[in-house]
Amino acid sequence: MKTERMEPPDVRRGREQGGHGRLSEYQMSRYMLGLMNEGERSAFEVMLKMDEAVCAQFQRFQASWEAERFDERRHRMPVFPGASSIQNRRVWGILRASMAVAVLGLVLWGSRSVFWMPLEMGPRVQGYLVDAGRDLADAKDARNTPAPDTMRTSGVGAAKKANGVGAKKSEPMRTKKAEDVGAKKSEPMQTKKSEDVGTKKIGPMRTKGSVDRVWASGTEPTMVVALMRGGKITQARSGQHFLKGDRLRLAHRWERGGYVFWVHRQGKTVTPLYPREGKMESVQVVSGEMMLLPGSLEVSGDGREEEWLVACFSRRPVSLGRLRAALVSLPKKMDRHALSVCDHRLHFLVRRE
Amino acid sequence: MKWIARWLGEDRGQYAEAEALYRRYHPMMRRRCRRILRDEVLVDDAMQESFWALCRGYGRFQGNEGQLMAWLYRVTTSHCLKVLERERRWDRVVEAVCEERAMFGSDVGEFESDVVVREVLLKLPPLQREAVLYWLLDGMAQEEIAEVMGTTRHQVRQWLSSFAQKAKIWMGLEERV
Numbered sequence: 001m002k003t004e005r006m007e008p009p010d011v012r013r014g015r016e017q018g019g020h021g022r023l024s025e026y027q028m029s030r031y032m033l034g035l036m037n038e039g040e041r042s043a044f045e046v047m048l049k050m051d052e053a054v055c056a057q058f059q060r061f062q063a064s065w066e067a068e069r070f071d072e073r074r075h076r077m078p079v080f081p082g083a084s085s086i087q088n089r090r091v092w093g094i095l096r097a098s099m100a101v102a103v104l105g106l107v108l109w110g111s112r113s114v115f116w117m118p119l120e121m122g123p124r125v126q127g128y129l130v131d132a133g134r135d136l137a138d139a140k141d142a143r144n145t146p147a148p149d150t151m152r153t154s155g156v157g158a159a160k161k162a163n164g165v166g167a168k169k170s171e172p173m174r175t176k177k178a179e180d181v182g183a184k185k186s187e188p189m190q191t192k193k194s195e196d197v198g199t200k201k202i203g204p205m206r207t208k209g210s211v212d213r214v215w216a217s218g219t220e221p222t223m224v225v226a227l228m229r230g231g232k233i234t235q236a237r238s239g240q241h242f243l244k245g246d247r248l249r250l251a252h253r254w255e256r257g258g259y260v261f262w263v264h265r266q267g268k269t270v271t272p273l274y275p276r277e278g279k280m281e282s283v284q285v286v287s288g289e290m291m292l293l294p295g296s297l298e299v300s301g302d303g304r305e306e307e308w309l310v311a312c313f314s315r316r317p318v319s320l321g322r323l324r325a326a327l328v329s330l331p332k333k334m335d336r337h338a339l340s341v342c343d344h345r346l347h348f349l350v351r352r353e
Numbered sequence: 354m355k356w357i358a359r360w361l362g363e364d365r366g367q368y369a370e371a372e373a374l375y376r377r378y379h380p381m382m383r384r385r386c387r388r389i390l391r392d393e394v395l396v397d398d399a400m401q402e403s404f405w406a407l408c409r410g411y412g413r414f415q416g417n418e419g420q421l422m423a424w425l426y427r428v429t430t431s432h433c434l435k436v437l438e439r440e441r442r443w444d445r446v447v448e449a450v451c452e453e454r455a456m457f458g459s460d461v462g463e464f465e466s467d468v469v470v471r472e473v474l475l476k477l478p479p480l481q482r483e484a485v486l487y488w489l490l491d492g493m494a495q496e497e498i499a500e501v502m503g504t505t506r507h508q509v510r511q512w513l514s515s516f517a518q519k520a521k522i523w524m525g526l527e528e529r530v
Contacts, residue, residue, distance in 0.1 A: 032380070065384065
């Protein structure tokens with residue numbers, strides 16, 4: 001047994017194969033760690049001197065051995081079992097997949113609360129919009145836009161502020177009375193019944209189903225109006241009666257994508273709801289995403305006639321002027337042109353008690 | 354490090370010894386892992402597991418330093434193979450074997466194709482697969498393999514000849530009996 005150990009097996013085998021043997025990593029490691037006995041070491045060194053190929057192999061091994069020596073700056077001591085497994089791509093993959101599933105679950109489970117969260121911050125959002133209203137770019141458009149009589153929105157209030165039509169700037173939206181806000185302008189409103197307007201010129205009113213059914217629909221755009229009354233949140237129905245202090249939150253979705261313009265219509269008065277500032281043109285709809293409009297509408301005062309919330313979906317941006325022309329009665333020539341403005345128009349009837 | 358020792362149920366002195374051994378054998382273990390796994394992330398993974406095997410097993414280990422090295426060599430190899438198994442990356446070992454063959458033209462030359470090595474390796478039982486890898490990849494002699502694996506040389510010879518026979522059958526050089 002001792003004599004066998006005198007010469008490393010690989011060396012012996014190498015010689016038997018005509019001098020082209022190689023050293024095993026195991027033998028070289030033993031040599032480097034000083035675990036060979038005297039006889040083995042001398043035989044090993046003789047082999048290195050005799051065979052250039054083996055010598056070159058050992059030199060490469062030696063260099064890499066030195067490079068792999070434990071260095072505090074490059075290596076670290078293991079910390080706990082499985083710590084490095086976290087770096088493992090499979091573990092990361094599992095973690096990522098789990099997170100995606102968790103997020104999806106949260107979104108599905110909490111979609112209702114997510115939907116309503118901004119509504120709880122209504123006053124703050126309104127305040128922000130009032131401030132933003134000072135910088136209205138298109139003052140002309142806003143000036144031509146009379147406020148609705150009894151239904152008031154934060155955006156409308158902003159427009160009034162910009163034009164100096166309404167009450168004091170610092171007056172909060174909530175305490176502002178509707179009568180103060182351009183009541184005169186809205187006085188000569190048409191007394192025509194909304195049913196006449198709706199059936200003949202606006203087209204058939206689309207009734208809205210449950211949120212899930214509506215949002216699950218195909219490529220046609222959908223609108224959702226939610227109602228917050230006394231802290232309780234429900235989905236509002238078109239034609240429903242609203243009370244003073246009710247808040248409405250608007251949302252839309254269009255699988256196809258394009259542009260949308262939300263307006264409030266009362267008789268011949270068309271008030272922009274979204275967008276309320278800037279160029280007064282339709283804003284882009286992200287394809288397939290539910291979009292919640294910022295802020296909320298607050299119902300105040302009594303209504304003398306029905307009002308409509310109209311969402312105009314189009315492939316190209318539409319200006320407020322064109323939309324207004326399309327909505328209110330116009331001479332026949334213009335009417336035909338104006339009606340082609342929106343690819344889809346959705347209407348929501350608001351009645352007040 | 355104290356909590357690790359406590360967690361292990363061992364005293365701190367033993368952990369310190371294991372840590373010293375880890376530093377000493379680090380080049381050998383890391384080279385071994387790198388040679389088989391060929392991926393730094395996987396190498397870290399296997400090193401981690403090997404170190405913990407060292408920590409757990411060092412207290413019970415009875416033997417001299419040469420035997421300790423053989424044991425560590427085998428532990429490291431086993432963990433590398435486990436990682437490969439888990440990652441389904443056996444092609445890395447096959448690549449390493451083929452490179453080895455190209456460089457040294459050793460006795461693996463009788464297998465014509467890399468596919469043969471791969472296919473036959475995958476079908477072997479774990480212990481036999483390990484022995485074949487020592488032979489193919491490391492060029493270890495049967496005696497060394499027996500020393501590292503803690504078995505007899507006769508057993509190793511049986512494993513290797515069985516592997517060679519299966520490879521020949523797979524290549525169609527011999528008829529299946």
